[in-house]
Amino acid sequence: MNFAFTEDQLMVQEAAREFAEKEIAPTAVERDIQCSFPYEIIKKMGELGFMGMMVSPDYGGAGYDTVSYVLAMMEISKVDASCGVIMSVNNSLVCWGLEQYASEHIKQKYLLPLAQGTKLGAFALSEPEAGSDATNQRTYAEKDGDHYVLNGIKNWITNGISADYFLVVAQTDKEKAHKGITTFLVEKGTPGFEHGKKEDKLGIHSSDTCSLTFSNCRVPVENIIWEEGKGFNFAMNTLNGGRIGIASQALGIALASLEASVKYAKQRKSFGTEIANHQAIQFKLADMSVRFEAAKALTLQAAALKDAHKSYVKESAMAKLYASKAAVENALEAVQIHGGYGYVREYLVERYLRDAKITEIYEGTSEIQKMVIARSLLQ
Numbered sequence: 001m002n003f004a005f006t007e008d009q010l011m012v013q014e015a016a017r018e019f020a021e022k023e024i025a026p027t028a029v030e031r032d033i034q035c036s037f038p039y040e041i042i043k044k045m046g047e048l049g050f051m052g053m054m055v056s057p058d059y060g061g062a063g064y065d066t067v068s069y070v071l072a073m074m075e076i077s078k079v080d081a082s083c084g085v086i087m088s089v090n091n092s093l094v095c096w097g098l099e100q101y102a103s104e105h106i107k108q109k110y111l112l113p114l115a116q117g118t119k120l121g122a123f124a125l126s127e128p129e130a131g132s133d134a135t136n137q138r139t140y141a142e143k144d145g146d147h148y149v150l151n152g153i154k155n156w157i158t159n160g161i162s163a164d165y166f167l168v169v170a171q172t173d174k175e176k177a178h179k180g181i182t183t184f185l186v187e188k189g190t191p192g193f194e195h196g197k198k199e200d201k202l203g204i205h206s207s208d209t210c211s212l213t214f215s216n217c218r219v220p221v222e223n224i225i226w227e228e229g230k231g232f233n234f235a236m237n238t239l240n241g242g243r244i245g246i247a248s249q250a251l252g253i254a255l256a257s258l259e260a261s262v263k264y265a266k267q268r269k270s271f272g273t274e275i276a277n278h279q280a281i282q283f284k285l286a287d288m289s290v291r292f293e294a295a296k297a298l299t300l301q302a303a304a305l306k307d308a309h310k311s312y313v314k315e316s317a318m319a320k321l322y323a324s325k326a327a328v329e330n331a332l333e334a335v336q337i338h339g340g341y342g343y344v345r346e347y348l349v350e351r352y353l354r355d356a357k358i359t360e361i362y363e364g365t366s367e368i369q370k371m372v373i374a375r376s377l378l379q
């Protein structure tokens with residue numbers, strides 16, 4: 001596979017890097033400590049086209065390819081993985097699915113502002129009893145005239161507090177298992193729809209995560225995405241692309257961990273020399289670099305297949321599985337190389353470690369990725 005990037009792709013990467021360094025980095029530590037959502041940053045990211053990167057300009061997007069998206073996601077997440085996941089959910093889990101499957105009415109009314117970044121989206125599939133086992137949906141939507149009435153609870157919803165529009169997956173026919181599942185677009189403020197408290201998380205503090213409750217919440221029939229009974233396929237197809245986004249977020253953390261470690265190893269002295277001269281440290285840096293490059297190659301492979309309109313189900317699962325592991329392992333090694341300094345906030349690497357862990361869990365755990373890969377091999 002040829003990864004000679006085009007000028008456009010490199011330009012997008014450079015723009016994301018510059019934005020991340022100038023606009024995101026200065027407040028990243030404070031927002032992590034305060035657990036505060038980066039409203040101003042997300043607004044500016046919208047203005048620069050980072051919130052609807054792969055959406056056609058006809059619907060307010062930037063019209064970039066998935067490879068450009070990977071590069072931009074990596075640069076943003078390298079500086080702040082919280083901004084990365086906010087961006088990834090809006091781009092991959094919300095905008096992409098709407099452009100592929102929604103009616104023209106939905107695209108004009110909801111996709112346009114989401115892609116322009118003036119509104120924010122969230123994706124609500126997980127439930128208290130339906131995490132990895134996503135077909136086990138308990139949220140139920142019953143038809144009543146020209147509306148559906150939603151009742152149920154969703155869990156672990158990224159952007160759950162700050163989002164304006166939510167893609168909500170629900171059962172519409174309990175007899176039909178996953179073929180009886182439908183996805184709805186629900187607006188914030190719809191009567192009967194409330195969010196829970198902000199979850200107190202290990203990492204990605206600057207993004208918000210919460211549960212959602214639906215109590216006789218009426219949603220117009222026209223807000224069905226794709227068609228009734230296609231909600232599970234919608235979610236699965238959307239998550240394939242979401243996994244490329246999370247793999248890119250993990251790449252950012254893996255690279256940040258490596259770069260911080262190289263810098264520190266050249267400065268810190270022990271036994272009369274910079275620790276970079278110790279083979280114990282050199283071996284760690286070498287392994288970190290290999291992990292990052294291998295993860296990047298897998299992620300770009302999935303992105304390139306998506307751009308070429310070829311199947312990327314197995315490849316996106318492989319990318320997420322490997323990149324998330326690389327992020328955790330690189331962040332762990334970065335803390336180890338920094339010693340005591342790695343365990344305090346001043347040197348950032350403790351945040352990389354806290355942020356890295358979730359990439360092995362959301363948008364399909366590592367175990368689910370292995371199921372997806374194995375099923376692709378065996379089918």
Ligand code: CAA
Pocket residue numbers: 089123125126131132133134135156157158178232233236237239240313362363364365368371372
């Ligand atoms: N891509 C496309 N279609 C897929 C698919 C994939 N990766 N995986 C399954 N499907 C389709 C199947 O083809 C089948 O469709 P048809 O009936 O039309 O042929 C349908 O889905 C059912 O498939 P299975 O019989 O294989 O279903 P299953 O129950 O045995 O397993 C699963 C499905 C792969 C385990 C699935 O439940 C899964 O992916 N679970 C993980 C869910 C997940 O990733 N959750 C993350 C939550 S979102 C999140 O984290 C958002 C956030 O806020 C950050």
